[in-house]
Each structure stands twice: as C-alpha cells, then as structure tokens.
Amino acid sequence: MFEVKAEVIASKKITKDIYSIKILSPEISENAVPGQFVHLKCGEDKSFILRRPFSIHRVDGKTFELLFEVVGKGTRWLSEAKSHLTLDILGPIGRGFSIGDNLKSVMFVVGGMGVAPLVFLSDQLIKRKVKLYVAIGATTKDRLLYFMDLKRISYKIFVSTDDGTCGQKGFVTDLLNNALNTVKPEQIYACGPRAVLRKTAEISKELKIPCEVSMVERMACGIGACLGCACKTKGKTNGDFEYKRVCVDGPVFDAEEVVWS
Amino acid sequence: MFEVKAEVIASKKITKDIYSIKILSPEISENAVPGQFVHLKCGEDKSFILRRPFSIHRVDGKTFELLFEVVGKGTRWLSEAKSHLTLDILGPIGRGFSIGDNLKSVMFVVGGMGVAPLVFLSDQLIKRKVKLYVAIGATTKDRLLYFMDLKRISYKIFVSTDDGTCGQKGFVTDLLNNALNTVKPEQIYACGPRAVLRKTAEISKELKIPCEVSMVERMACGIGACLGCACKTKGKTNGDFEYKRVCVDGPVFDAEEVVWS
C-alpha cells in the first residue's frame, strides 16, 4: 500500500451520474490485483471529509481507472475533477479476487455499479483464456454499464433490468438459477448490492459452486486500523462469528465465510 | 439592503496577499454610500463558513469593487474567485461616513487596509471639491496601497511606515500631531487598526476636530440580528455605556461616541 499524490489524466462522463476517471500512478497500477480498491481524498485541502473507497476498475500500464456513480458530496467532487488535478490516494488496498490456477470457466454476477472491479478481473481472465459467463442486472437499460464490452468478451450473457427495458424483468438473481441450468462455471464472482450478493451466495452454495463476493461497508481509515468496516463472518467454531475488516480482510470474501443474516 | 447573486467582472492581484475584485450589482452599487460594507459568502455552496464583511472600496456605475488582504480561508477563497463566478452578497450595509453639507477640508487617517473604504469616500469628496489631506501609514513601503492615487488627489500627504522604507519611521498616528500643526481640516475620517483609530480619536478630541472612525469587529449575521459585533459606546447618562452593533449602528461611528478602554 502506498500514499501517493497522483495526477488525473482523463475524466469522462459515461452516462447520467456515472463517470470514469483515469489516474497516473505506477505504484498503484503496477501492484494492483482485481478486487482491490483505492482510498481517495475528496474535496479541497482543508475540508474535513473522510476518504472514499473506489474499486480499481481497470489498469493500463502506469495508469488505472475508477468507475463511479455520483451519490453524495465526495463523488460529486470527484466527478468535477479535471485533468492535471492531483489526487491524494491510498492504495492498492485489500484482498482481491482469487483466481485458481487451472480455472476454466467462471460466471460474473453483476448488480449495477458492481461492474467496476469486474472489468479489471475480466481483463485478467481473458488473458488466461478463462471462459466467461455473465449475469448482469441494473435498474434500467441505461444503467447496464459495460454491457456491450461484456457481451463481446463473454461466452454467454444473461441480462435483467428492474423495469424490463432490457433482458428479463426483475433482479439479476432471479435469472441466476435458470442461467446455471444452462451453463456450468467452476467459479462465481459477484459484485453489487448486498441483496444480490446474498442471493448469489445461497444459490452457489446449493449448487456447490465456489463463489467470491465483493463486500461494501462504510470505511474510515481504509487500512485496517479503525475496525469501522465490519463484515460478519463465520467464527472458528460452529455458531460463533467474527467481525472482519472489509478494507483489508476483504473486500473480496468467500461467500461461504460471510454471515448474511 | 439586498441579497444578490452577483457576478465577478474582474479580479486582480495588487501586491503580495492583496487583491481587488470587481462585481456587477446595480442594487448594491447604486445604493451604496462610502463607509458601508457588503457581507459575502466565501466558499463553495455546501461549506459552512460565516459570511465575511468587506468595505465597499469603489463604485462605478453598476459595479463596485472590494480591496482585501488574504488573512485566512475566506479571503484566500475570494482571492481565487475568477471572472463570471457568482457571489452571494448582502449589501450595502451599515452607517457610512457623514459628509457635512458645507465641508471644505478633511483629513484621512489611514492605517494599512483601512484605505479600502476611503477610496470610495475620496471619490465623493473630490466631486464636491472638498480639500483633502491624507496621513497614511503601513508596515512597509509595498503595503502603502493607493499611495500614488491619494498623493495625486490630496492637497498634502503625510506618510509613515513601521520600518521606515517610506516616509517617517513609525506609526501613522506619530506624525498626526505634527501634520495637524501644518494643516487644519474641518473633519477627520480614520480607518485602520484599532490602535490607530484610538489615537486618532484622542488627538482629534484634543484639537476639537470632529472625527469619524470605521470600526472592525467579528460578525455573524451582518444585518443587526445576532448582536455579535459589539462596539462599546457611551450611554445616555454619564459613565454609562451601551454595546452598539458595528454592522448596522456602524461601521462608522463618531469617534467621541466610542469607549476605547
């Protein structure tokens, strides 16, 4: 992990409220693995605002990209960051996705913004010639981010939208059971709202497919010191539990490890 | 008094840490009298920072100017305000300098940034063909703001700097007694640090020259409601006192009215 002052190289509006930003940092770019995140200072020098966590969306040489949605003051500020602005960034942080050595086929379960880290992961999987299936859902057609890219690189793609404007009407997990009747991935990676992760965990457990989920929690320090970002996980003995830190013990957890209740 | 959203027309660095800014607002410009001030929101929309008071430095048609020194976060922000930025301003506020109907000659006593409202006042006095004397002081030569302009329009100018880089070494009030031996203004207007105002008040009382001083105090509301900006003044009966509001009862007070202790 590094603390760097890194320059914004480019920034782009993807669709309403969704932006991507490209940042120059050899330290972070060259050390990052898919699933890791950066912890970023938003706002002017003197303003007191906690850093905000963002998944590493894509890496290209000495640069990396973030993909984010404007939901509050931090992301609003970031959406206005222009080229040449210097950002204060901690990263790369956390446990990323684990990619088994002889992995042949995987399925992504993507809910909304959950696509962000999975694009980085897909780049690595494609390099390794892993067969990719994708189940992707969003509230509406316009929010199906990277849909065409994922369609192009995946062997098969399953789509849902809450309002039915594209693919099946409903949640992405509604079509997961059906999808898993037709394709048999060796591994599932899920990223999205908690409800999506939870349901995916259930289904993959039933079908005995290993599954990793990328958890989201409010963070303060982002480096493992404050214990703010608790995720309830199974303890060493049966029935016991332990709060792990999403920032450094995760954000990617084995779905079986998480206590969802 | 108005609350206006007014556009910055121009902004200029005068010297180290000192800036002027020109603002378009017919409401404020056309209603202002010398000595009044505006109460200005500094900082981005959502940041919580009290408004800051600034004297109206100059008026030209529908525009007015401020002259200010960067001393903290509010003035720093204002120094970075670019043309076209919209400012949230309350003004014009307060009791300005009173100019007697048949006034023939006046003296300015200026300490440092105190020059700001006196430039506006001088414009009006010159129009009325009042004879102007100026006693001006600053820490050092570079801080003698508007010195050449004041020199040009004044009948006689007396100068001091704390470090002796221009004029007499010492405070402006040190040369005031001497100055008032040579010139006999009917009225004194003083603006600057409290020590300058106080000493000027003493001298003018001794010499029985009417004197008005422009007071400075921390402000919250700036419109007379919070009683934050107290200035100790003489009460109705002997020995009694009353806290008046610098924002609306001042900022210009009769020097005799103020309790200086």
Place this chain on the structure above:
Amino acid sequence: MRSGLAVDIAGIKMKNPLMTASGTFASGREYSKLIDISRLGAIVVKGVTLKEKKGNPPPRICETPSGILNSIGLQNKGVNYFVEEDLPFLRKQKIPVIVNVAGSTIEEYLGVIERINGVHGISGIELNISCPNVKEGGMIFGSDPKMAAKIVKKAKSVAEAPLIVKLTPNVMDICEVASAVVEAGADALSLINSVLGMAIDVKTFRPRLATTLGGLSGPAIKPIALRMVWDVARTVDVPIIGMGGISCLEDAIEFFLAGATAVAVGTANFINPKITVEIIDGLETFLEERGMKSMDELIGKLKV
C-alpha cells in the same frame, strides 16, 4: 400553504413546523428585509430579561469547524422595551410569537412572565434555563433537575401562555432534566441550547472570545442535538422543538424523524437568510412526493 405542514405545540397552532431559534433572529425586523417572515411557523425572539442587560464585551463571535462560538450574554433592552417597541411590529406578521424569557433569579423570570401575561400577540413563553453565556441564572438553573423543576413550577403557576422550557445539552442526562420539568408543568420542551466551548488564537495566545468560554452552535453540534431530541422524545409526552445545527431540509427531517414536532433554525440564518423559507418549501415537496398527508407521518417515525 397546505395544511399538511401544520403542527400544534401545546396549543400554539403553527401553519408549519419551522421556527427561528432565539437570539439568532432578534425580533424579526432585520430579517424581514430579506424574507417574508409571515411565512414562518412561529418566531422565537431573542432572550428578554426584566431590566436591560448590556451583554458581554467583544469579541463575541468566532468560527470553528462547522460551527460558531458566541458569547452575546443576553444583551437586550428589557421586557418593557420589547413589549412596547418590538411587539407591535411582530403582531403585524400574524404568526405566533414566542418570547424567550431569561433572568438571573427566579424572581426575575417571574417578573418577565407577569409583564407579558395577557399581552396581545404573545402566543407562548420559552423559558431559557440554558444560556451558557451569563454568570448567574441561565444554564445553572437548567443543569440541576431539582432546580429546574422548581423554577418551572413557579413559572407555570404564573404564566398564562403555554410554557416551553429550553434545555441545555451541558448535562450528563438530559432526560432526567426533561422529566423533571415536564413533571413540574412544562407544556413543551425545546432543545438544545448551545454547547459550552472555547477557541484560542494561536498567534496571540489569547482566547478568541473575550469571555474565554462561549456557546457552540451550528452543524457541528447536530449529532449531539439529534441524539438528545431522540432520547427526550422517548422519555416525555410533551411536544419537542428540535434545534441545533439545522442548515438544510435534510437536517430538519432528521429532527422530525427523531421525534421533534417542530424545529428551529439558528446559526444557519447567518449564512443563508432565506434558509427557513427554503426548508418550508422543501418540506412541502418532501411530504407531497411521498404522499404524506400530515406531519404526523414524519414525526418520530425513525425505524429502529
């Protein structure tokens, strides 16, 4: 204005739940140049004492992170001046006027109440037993449940208008004081007054306020105020006027959810003089968008 925003504080009927916090709005005259103050749910005036009070020496104001410290010290011209000079203007606004009553002895409090009893145009009394900026009275009365109950009981026996008691946050257990004053007859509570604080100028090594200590207000104290409103709302059965750091619609809604029947805006007026009416407009839209018919669907509706 829809009647959906209407609330009732101990018989004081307000067309909406937005009030001004005492001492931040004087008697409304100044702000009436910038907003239509007749749109307010009610106006709470600056603390009034029996005789003129000069207040504390300057500096009286300083800024802190997301807040301000003040040490005004209840400067006011006394209750007679208020009734004769300020009230006529307020009456014309046709909104409830609530008088913040202060004093350094119980007798003084009672004297003010007696003077305003029956005076036309006064809808309520806010008993200020929580001012942190005076040496005598104020917070001292409000910190001790027994003392607080004693003064409230006497005030209640004299007061003709509904009696709202304003509580200080500078206590260990605000619920204890709240219960005591409600028991003693308070018709409603308002909280919180400012929090004791201090700031130092590191250039001069001097306190930033002439009085050294002052009252902290503004967004910085919002989490503290909200916690206290929530605790008190579950403890007593009288309506609560919530305040402390409210500076936007969302802040106000937090207080309603926590159990406040009405809210007061203080320090935020200094930054945005239009904030009260903006919150009124925003609140109307908020209820409308959610199909809520009255404030009852919001007040105390925190989901825990």
Place this chain on the structure above:
Amino acid sequence: MRSGLAVDIAGIKMKNPLMTASGTFASGREYSKLIDISRLGAIVVKGVTLKEKKGNPPPRICETPSGILNSIGLQNKGVNYFVEEDLPFLRKQKIPVIVNVAGSTIEEYLGVIERINGVHGISGIELNISCPNVKEGGMIFGSDPKMAAKIVKKAKSVAEAPLIVKLTPNVMDICEVASAVVEAGADALSLINSVLGMAIDVKTFRPRLATTLGGLSGPAIKPIALRMVWDVARTVDVPIIGMGGISCLEDAIEFFLAGATAVAVGTANFINPKITVEIIDGLETFLEERGMKSMDELIGKLKV
C-alpha cells in the same frame, strides 16, 4: 529531534508530545506502512479487554459535519492476544506504549491490568472509563465521580505502570470527575473521549449507525474538548493529554496553550495518515521560530 519537544507524563518520558488516540491507530502496524511510527512521542493502542470482544454490528461509521460518528464497541481479541501478538512489534519501535484498558466490570479492568503488570515494553496504562459504545462499563464508570474514584483507586492499587485515566465529555461537570479520580490516585488524565451523538438517513428513515447512537469525534468537537482541557488543567495538578478534533499544528497548539502536556490525534489520522509526524515537525519549527527552549514555554500559557 530537539530535546525541546520532550515532555514527561507521570514518569513516561516522551521525546515529543504527540500521541495517537486509542482506537484510531490499532497497534500501529497498519500505519507503520505509511509513516515511521518510531517518531511518535508515544503510541496509545486500541482498547483492550480481558477476553475477546466482538464489537457492534455494522454500519459502525458515519460522517457528520466536520466529524464522524463511530460505534465500534471495543472490538478486540483480548489482552493475551495483545501481549503475545501486538506487543512484540510495538517493542521494536522503541517508543512508550500505553495500553488503553477497558472492561464491563471492575474485576475485568483489574484483570487486564494484572495481566500487563511487569510486561516488558508497556510504559503506561490508560484507563478507559469513557467509552460511549458499550452497554456495560465504559462511560457508566466515568460519568459518576464516586464510581470513577472507586475504580481508579482499585486500579491504582494494582497497576505497576503509571495510570492515566481517560475521561468522558458526556457529563455536566468534568472537573468534578477529574478531581475525584486524581484524588483516587490517577497519575495523569486524558480527555476527551467521543461525544454521544446520532445521525439519521433521511432516505431510509433509519439511523446511520446500527447501534443508533455513537461517539462523535473530529474537528466538530474541538471547541468542547478544548474547553474541558482548559477547565480541568486549572482544577487538578496532574499532566493532561488533550485530544478531540486535532487535525493540524494550530489545533495542537491550542491544546498546549489550554494546559495539555501532550496531545493525541485520533480521527484526523483517517484523513491524513501522516498528520502526527507533520505536527511534530511543525511544532519543532514553531518553538524554534519563537525562540522557545522547551514545551514549558507553551503549556498552559494562554493569556487571559
């Protein structure tokens, strides 16, 4: 490093007066990746209990104006784990290590103290009778002067290392508690712990913290903390560790002027991990520029 920055807290010799606030720096390992923690005056570790404590459910953090609310709930793996797993790393830093001791019963506090008695590498004990985020113990002990004195007396009779007592701001009169615990044997005081607060999500109508209430920290509480340090410093004769909202050099200086012998930085670490060492560097320059030879020329030197 100049010796001019050196201070002594009840026999704990520190090369400079900058410490970390308990619970914001874990046991230093995480931050050691970003700064040279051996430069700190001392490190105060996260609260340690006798047995493992699981802590509170998430969300445990939320942001407020110039502050944060937390409800960690003293999650830690117990004193044995601390001594065996964390301490060896800390010993290598060659700076004083102060253990923040917590518990839900007096026996538990004493148990922790006994376990660390005589353990090499522990320079002091910070008795945490002020945690707002646990149902039992914590703040309850620290709010009542008698209870506080009782536990301090017992702790003092057992403790081999200097005993620092950490006070809660959630009281009416912190001086009363301070006097009681000093009387009972406290060698030093640290203040303040976080202030009870709350925040609500107006979209979901739910509290932002799973526990509803949490502890407010960060710049928002600085005026409150400073006021308490100033009051306590004039009341008791033991050294004070000041904390609450320190996020830059000027903030630290305010606390020294108010009477703190050392200061601790908490929440600000989360935003700028280098803040402690930046303040150390800044403080050295500050003294130098003013020709001050030691911290004594700064501590308590407020001009009133």
